Amino acid sequence: MASSARIQEVAAAAEVGISTVSKVLNGYTDISEKTRKRVLNAVEELSYSPNRMARSFRTGKTQTVSVILPRIGTDFYDRLITSIDDTLADHDYDAALFPLLSERRLQRYKSADALPYHSDGVVMASLNPECLFSDASLPVNLPLVLVDSCHADYDSITLDxxxxxxxxxxxxxxxxxxxxxxxxxxxxxxxxxxxxxxxxxxxxxxxxxxxxxxxxxxxxxxxxxxxxxxxxxxxxxxxxxxxxxxxxxxxxxxxxxxxxxxxxxxxxxxxxxxxxxxxxxxxxxxxxxxxxxxPVETMGNLATELLFRRMKEPEASIKHSELIPELIIRESS
Known part of the structure; x- marks a missing residue:
């Protein structure tokens, strides 16, 4: 059963303002560790669960991130999606998956009204905007991070x-x-x-x-x-x-x-x-x-954290990170 506790009660129990509770729940870093623990203890004691629909209406945020990728069902993408989703959960976000699959979908995704762009940001895996879109960029102004691909205008996590x-x-x-x-x-x-x-x-x-x-x-x-x-x-x-x-x-x-x-x-x-x-x-x-x-899990985690950085700091400098793979020698060689 959902909790009937309100955010005002959490604030009163933790002896902080409502805005401080909101900042803690949304992962802001300008809160002391002592205050953060007090708020989280109050949340747990009162079994408080934020009303996401109300928060979305109030903040204009969807609490979702779109993940666009060529396909699903392979080991690489299964691990990548799991890593992204686990990291999103730490920020109270969900992933919406959009496998490209075909030229037909690509044509749909060229429209600014396409479903993947009804989110707070986009992670694009193994695809390059330069190859997908005529002007080499997303058709909407949304934060975008690339995984397994690189473009000068977007943050990216790649492998050597x-x-x-x-x-x-x-x-x-x-x-x-x-x-x-x-x-x-x-x-x-x-x-x-x-x-x-x-x-x-x-x-x-x-x-x-x-x-x-x-x-x-x-x-x-x-x-x-x-x-x-x-x-x-x-x-x-x-x-x-x-x-x-x-x-x-x-x-x-x-x-x-x-x-x-x-x-x-x-x-x-x-x-x-x-x-x-x-x-x-x-x-x-x-x-x-x-x-x-x-290091697939590391790629997914870093890309998601980089997206949250971009969402909070739209004017931050572009960041490209290249991870180093490891040769694992076993019986086959």
């Missing part, structure tokens, strides 16, 4: 994808046998990709260059973003190259396909075929997959 791919490839180039990369089909085609796979290709090429190997796109294989497609590419690599062979899979989905195909051919992972993925999904450790670990 080139550096991660370079680490993986350098590790494989030390092994006997040729080293290939499996890349996602359309990795360099906007608007639905942020450019991370292009960065991973760049890292693959940098590692080859530092190993004094000549440029040769023969070692760069393209696959649809499916297990079946990546398995077929793996078969081609094994058939054309022979054994042993090394494969940098530009995502763990492709690494999963390599593992499955190698097992189906009764070959030995880590000896006949060595593979390093990119993501460090939940299953990777159990399968002994060497991979590049992305």
């Amino acid at each position: 994808n080139a550096g991660g791919a370079k680490k993986a490839t350098t590790h494989l180039l030390k092994k006997s046998g040729a080293t290939y990369a499996i890349l996602i089909e359309g990795y360099n085609k906007p608007p639905f990709l942020s450019g991370v796979f292009l960065e991973r290709l760049k890292g693959f090429r940098q590692a080859r260059e530092e190993a004094e190997l000549p440029p040769d796109n023969h070692y760069e294989k393209i696959s649809p973003f499916t297990l079946a497609g990546a398995r077929e590419v793996t078969r081609q690599i094994i058939r054309q190259n022979g054994l042993p062979v090394n494969i940098f899979a530009s995502c763990d989905l492709f690494a999963r396909a390599v593992l499955d195909e190698v097992k189906s051919q009764h070959l030995i992972i880590g000896k006949d075929v060595r593979v390093v993925g990119f993501d460090d999904q939940k299953w990777a450790q159990n399968e002994g997959l060497s991979t590049i670990r992305q």
Whole structure:
């Protein structure tokens, strides 16, 4: 049952003004820790729950943040969404998810009246406004933070994808046998990709260059973003190259396909075929997959806190943060 306590009662119990209670509940930092604890204790004792509809009417805030992303249902986006939502909860906010999915939705999202813009701010994951919108910006004046993508005009949290791919490839180039990369089909085609796979290709090429190997796109294989497609590419690599062979899979989905195909051919992972993925999904450790670990939860948390900073300080300087991925070496390499 909802509490019938009013904010005036909380203020009286905590011996503060109503505005102080409101500031504490809305996460303002200009309140002493002693006062904050007194207010929170009063809230708990009285089982006070703020009327969000009334607060929204009063403040003009929706208490929601829109999250626009290419798709849902992958390990990366599930973890990212959970992290964003957990951080929003700390500020008494909710996330509204808007997977792009298709050109039809993109056309709808080009309108300032589109549903994603009926919120207090936007987190955009793995998408670049420069590729999505004709003027390279949101069609409305809302705070925006980019994750897994970068634009000069917006705050962003990115990963050093080139550096991660370079680490993986350098590790494989030390092994006997040729080293290939499996890349996602359309990795360099906007608007639905942020450019991370292009960065991973760049890292693959940098590692080859530092190993004094000549440029040769023969070692760069393209696959649809499916297990079946990546398995077929793996078969081609094994058939054309022979054994042993090394494969940098530009995502763990492709690494999963390599593992499955190698097992189906009764070959030995880590000896006949060595593979390093990119993501460090939940299953990777159990399968002994060497991979590049992305700090996904940190990305989501930092992006959300950066959005709240932008909401409170609209004129603050643009901030870009690049996180460093980690090479996790396991049995597969």
